[in-house]
Amino acid sequence: xxxxxxxxxxxxxxxxxxxxxxxxxxxxxxxxxxxxxxxxxxxxxxxxxxxxxxxxxxxxxxxxxxxxxxxxxxxxxxxxxxxxxxxxxxxxxxxxxxxxxxxxxxxxxxxxxxxxxxxxxxxxxxxxxxxxxxxxxxxxxxxxxxxxxxxxxxxxxxxxxxxxxxxxxxxxxxxxxxxxxxxxxxxxxxxxxxxxxxxxxxxxxxxxxxxxxxxxxxxxxxxxxxxxxxxxxxxxxxxxxxxxxxxxxxxxxxxxxxxxxxxxxxxxxxxxxxxxxxxxxxxxxxxxxxxxxxxxxxxxxxxxxxxxxxxxxxxxxxxxxxxxxxxxxxxxxxxxxxxxxxxxxxxxxx
Numbered sequence: 001x002x003x004x005x006x007x008x009x010x011x012x013x014x015x016x017x018x019x020x021x022x023x024x025x026x027x028x029x030x031x032x033x034x035x036x037x038x039x040x041x042x043x044x045x046x047x048x049x050x051x052x053x054x055x056x057x058x059x060x061x062x063x064x065x066x067x068x069x070x071x072x073x074x075x076x077x078x079x080x081x082x083x084x085x086x087x088x089x090x091x092x093x094x095x096x097x098x099x100x101x102x103x104x105x106x107x108x109x110x111x112x113x114x115x116x117x118x119x120x121x122x123x124x125x126x127x128x129x130x131x132x133x134x135x136x137x138x139x140x141x142x143x144x145x146x147x148x149x150x151x152x153x154x155x156x157x158x159x160x161x162x163x164x165x166x167x168x169x170x171x172x173x174x175x176x177x178x179x180x181x182x183x184x185x186x187x188x189x190x191x192x193x194x195x196x197x198x199x200x201x202x203x204x205x206x207x208x209x210x211x212x213x214x215x216x217x218x219x220x221x222x223x224x225x226x227x228x229x230x231x232x233x234x235x236x237x238x239x240x241x242x243x244x245x246x247x248x249x250x251x252x253x254x255x256x257x258x259x260x261x262x263x264x265x266x267x268x269x270x271x272x273x274x275x276x277x278x279x280x281x282x283x284x285x286x287x288x289x290x291x292x293x294x295x296x297x298x299x300x301x302x303x304x305x306x307x308x309x310x311x312x313x314x315x316x317x318x319x320x321x322x323x324x325x326x327x328x329x330x331x332x333x334x335x336x337x338x339x340x341x342x343x344x345x346x347x348x349x350x
Contacts, residue, residue: 018055018062019044025066029086030079032070040069071278080270081209081216082146084238084277084285089147090208096139097200101193103138104131108189122171127189129167135196136160147212148231217268225262225269226252232273238285239277247276287339294333301326 019041026032026040044055051058059065070079081088087095107130136157144153209216220228226248233244251272255262266272277285305322 021062022055022066025063026069030066030070030074031082031086031088031091032066032074036069036073040073076271076274077217077268080268080274081213083236084289085146087146088205088209089143089212090205092146093139093143093208093212094200094203094205096142097135097203098197100131100134100138101195101197101200103134103193104196105190105193108193124188125167125171127192129164129171131189131192131196132160132167133164139196139200143208143212145235148228148235149212150231150235153235216270220263220269222255222262225266226255228269229273232270233276237273237277238289284340287336291333291336291340294329294336297329298326298333301329 022044023037023041026037027034032040044059047058048055056062083089083092104127108127137160140160141153141157144150144156229251230244230248233239233247234241239247251262251266255265258265262269301322305319305326309319
């Protein structure tokens, strides 16, 4: 695609950057179909050519125009299945399984599960436990959260943690440590990693959607509708619990005043929840989520740094690598904190 068809005039890299930013936001943030993205770029190109003005002068900032296109020209049904990151539960699961597989593969490569003192049985139990925990953390929990099933996410997360802890405990037992070894035990961990990645790539999106959101769009009575609204606002759209409950209370009072069924008065609950969180507040929740993720990374690297520093067997650069990663996570957290206190947060409060 040439610069002209991208909605820019030749020789102007600033306008090319605007068009590229628009496309990235439409595709990666709002998940707009490719056909509509191409059509929007052609429309922008025609407008720029006819008026002689820049795309930003005509349409404003690329991020805002991308949001307007997604809001006005994409069907509300598919958009309502996406969380504040612009991803569906199926997308979270598939991408998380691939990322988890890569993580386990890296752990196997650097020898996390196996050394000369561990038997094949111990390596097998450790790699299985780690794979289960990674799959739950990277794929299942984010998918359940994006589906608005926060209660199920806590249940599955707790179950995965208990099973992983049991596997680690079994691997430390003398019976497992003294068990007969088998050739190339690290290959077991690599096999689990490849299995996670294969499941993420091979499982169709519609199948994953049925797993995590089996009742999306079904008819609900008033109490079910209100309960589902709270789950969606808190889980899928990332609102604080208190804010989500305030919206539920307002909807309950409105329904009590009208005496009508929730689905008739307010419409499909997924679309209603999406409409409540459209606009600047969605960006606020995205930044807030990223900030909390950075804090979690800081906590993990702080624990790893402490453990490796106090371990007499560990030496070299390993503790200081964790220290550097801790500092980097802190710098990222500060960046997101500034965004939360800056114009993005003020826009979300208006």
